[in-house]
Amino acid sequence: MKKPDINKIINERSIELILGALMIIVVTFMAGNTEAISTKIRQEEAAVQTSADDNELVVTIDAGHGGIDPGKVGVNDSLEKDINLAIAQKVKVILEKNNIKVYLTREEDKGLYNDSDKNKKVSDLGKRCSLIDGWGSDIAVSIHQNSYSDASVSGGQVFYYAASEEGEKLAQDIQLELSQICKKIRPVKGNKEYYLLLNVKCPIVIVECGFLSNHEEAALLITDEYQQRIAEAVSAGIVAYLDKKQ
């Protein structure tokens, strides 16, 4: 019988020990790596969750004028900026009940200009546009009141950017709802000049709720009840438009 080669046995043992140690290192590394992978998955799940929130519909309501700019002054001395803000705030409450994320360009009687700005009107409108774009708005609705030299003229009207098909659809949906509230409603109208209509990325409309130069309409527009009815009509139009988009 051949005598066992001691050196060979020792070498084989060493190789086994080294392989064993290597296995332990590999398993430990993989376990660590698995943890890293599962952490990554959790992070990705969180990211998906965040982007689900990002998919929430965003509507910006812009209350026209504010601060030193009163807008139109009513025959009853009402100020357009106050009526715009009251209606905008009511629209926000209604839309939020419909699970829509709503931003207001202003929440108080304040223009969106800086006191140091030379042309406050331009800087005010520019700021409104950058807010609407910055919030990633799906649509924006700017609330205004009208006025005319002939006091007999009355009625609501919705304006959209003339080159925007979506803007026109949104205008029509709001106009249809307003026609249930306003005694008189004018056809939707495309416009190529209004700063706000030209300078935001999303579909945007300007809602002229009524004429402050008309005694009957001006009297209605200062009441909480009529403002609420207008806000409900504007909100219903917005929801109708968004429903068709989804």
Ligand SMILES: [Zn+2]
């Ligand atoms: Zn206005």
